[in-house]
Amino acid sequence: MQIVGYDAGSDAGLLVSEGDSLDYVALDPGTELAYTLGERHCAGTVHEDSHLACDAERAPYCRDHQYTWVCARCTGTCLKDEMDCHEDHAVYLAAFAPDVFKVGVTRRWRLETRLREQGADRAAHVRTVGDGRLAREIEAGIAETVSDRVRVPTKRRGLHRAVDGDAWTALLADFDPLETFAFDYGLDLVDRPMSETIATGTVRGTKGRLLVLDHAGSTYAVDLRDLVGHEVTAGRTDRDVQSSLGAFG
Template identity: 60%
Template sequence: MQIVGYETGAPDGVAALLLADDGEIDRQPLDPGDRLALTLDERHCAGAIDRSGETSRHIRCDAPRAPYCPQHTDRWPCARCTGDCDLPLETCREEHAVYLAAFAPATFKVGVTRSWRLDTRLREQGADRAAHIRTVENGRIARQVEADIAREVGDRVRVPTKIEGLHRAVDADAWSALLADYDPIGTYTFEYGLELTERPVVERMATGTIRGTKGRVLVLDRNDSTYAVDMRELVGHEVRREPSSRQLQSSLGAFE
């Protein structure tokens, strides 16, 4: 059995790990308060999920590169687009929103998404606060606006940076100062129910009591310590349905 993907649960579902066994895909919900008990074994390419039929099927790949080998790596044409394109995808022609997102305590980014996906996209990224600052006709214009703002704000936030601020609140003064240069159409504040008082220990594991998820970060309690797991780092691992016995670094709170 292999972890072949994950779902953030945004905007109103339950996050989950996707497990594949002999082509069949099982969804492992990540409900807060539930116990997760998976032991990670070797890691290799997660293959692909064929969604063309009535039931999704997993296509296995044993290539050593993880989470995906070159053959199974999706290359999204819009990933580094700055608006100098010819609208290559049908979705490029839809109305787009340009937004600013805040990650505690004071890391900010600009981004774009189709207007109807704005709330979902922000939750997928684990944003703490956000502001919708422009609505434009299509993705090309959105990318041009994004590229211009990114020179000052930036357009990427790494997962380790997000984990660093999991236990902190957004610096309201810094956020207000950023928004002062714009005229937001609407603003958002998100809560994820993690209730952390200290930064979790970063680990790659899948055993513990689920505290919750924030974007692609899974937070687990185990042996009086709290851990933050980047779910993408789990993709590709073969797993067994049993608790891991591996010794882990403990948080400082475990010794109080």
């Protein structure tokens, strides 16, 4: 078996292949995960509900199977042969606890889904425009003062924190939001989870790409992307992992 993909949205889950078949393992709170990670190599590709394997060493994807979303690099000048983003796009601001903010763009109908995929704690929809080119142009202007990228380790460090409301309010003072969002991922954390790459434990929940697991008396935050490409066997891992002080109480 191999972990070949994941969903970081509201229906979070892992895509696990066995041969050319695929299983979707939901990451609902309370789910017991019991996989032992083995060697890691390219996850291949999924095509028409079947998995095409690849044994290239590079993970999670080799050069033949990696995909770069060209629109993510757009700043208003289309990088494709022909512009094809002719639908309403939303420009948004997102907050990640305690005080990290970013600007982003998505198709209007995907706005809430995209915010959950990123693990945003709060967000504000600040503009709607008729195509992606104009949205990226506006985003590039805002990105002169607000970051357009927040990395997973930064998000992990704030998992147990709340958003600084004063800082968020101050940021929005320069905008006139069309709507605002507040998300609760139900993680109920007091302390910061430890960073680890495991697929064994009781699922506490997910927040964007971060899977929060309780295992052996400690709580861990796992980047789902770090699981992709691993061969897995059924059964709980017996690998030694760092334990929190609470595990010895």
